[in-house]
Amino acid sequence: MAIALEHINFIVRRLTIEEKYPGGWEQCLIDHASSLGTRVWYDEHLFRDGAMNPIDMENLVNAWRDIGFQAVLINGEKKWLDCCVIDENFETLSLSCDWIEIDITGEYAFLKDEDPSEIVGRHGF
Template sequence: MAVLIDFFNIIVPIKTIERKYPGGWNACLNDHKHALGHTVWHDDHLFRDGAMNSIDFGKIIEFWEGLGFRAFAPEDTDEFEWLDFCIVNAPFYDFDKVCLWLEFEEYAVHHAYYAKGKTIGYENIDINEFMAKMKK
C-alpha cells in the first residue's frame, strides 16, 4: 500500500510506532482519532500526519520528538539518514537526507520493503481523481 502526501508530511513506519510510541500502535491511533481521514491516514506499513503550513507542521514534529522519536541517524557520517520518521514536502523530493525505507512517487510514498498497492489518503476522496487534478 501507499500513502498520499500533500504540503508538509511526516511519515512514520508503523513498526517504529509499535516500538517507541507510549502504548504502541493502538494508543497512537486513539491519540489521532480526531484527525483520521483528515490530516492523518495510514496504510499497513506507514503512518502519515501533516499540515498546510510550517507553523502547524513544526508542532507536529515537536510532538513526535517529544515522544522520543529521532529524525536522523547519528551525524558522524558524511551522509545523513532519516531514522524514526521522514519529512516529505510534496511534491518536492529534493532531499539532503537519505530515507532508505521510503519509495517516492508523484504525490505518494510507500514502504520500500513492501509492494506498493492501493493509495490511502483523505476520507471520501478518489485518489486517482485527486492525482489527475494535481497534474494539471
C-alpha cells in the same frame, strides 16, 4: 499499499510506532482519532500526519521527538531515522531516508520493497 502525499508530510513506520510510541499503535490511533481522514491516514506499513507550513511541521517533528522518536541521525550524514518529512511541492524527502520510496509523480509514498498498488489517503479513508 501506499499513502497519498499532500502538502508537507510526516511519515512514521507502524512498526516503529508499535515499538516507541507510549501505548503503541493502539494508543497512537486513540491520540489521533480526531484527525483520522483529515490530516492523518495510514496503511499496513506507514502512518502519515501532515502540515501546511514549515513551522507546523517543525512543531510536529518536535512533538514526536519529545516522546522518544529520533528524527535525524548525524554520523557524517544527516538522514531521517524513525520518521521522515516529505514536501509535496518538491516531491522529495528533505533528507535521505533508508526505508521509504516516493513514486515518480510525487503523489504517494510507500515502504521500500512493498507493493504500492493501492493508495490510502484523505479520500475514502
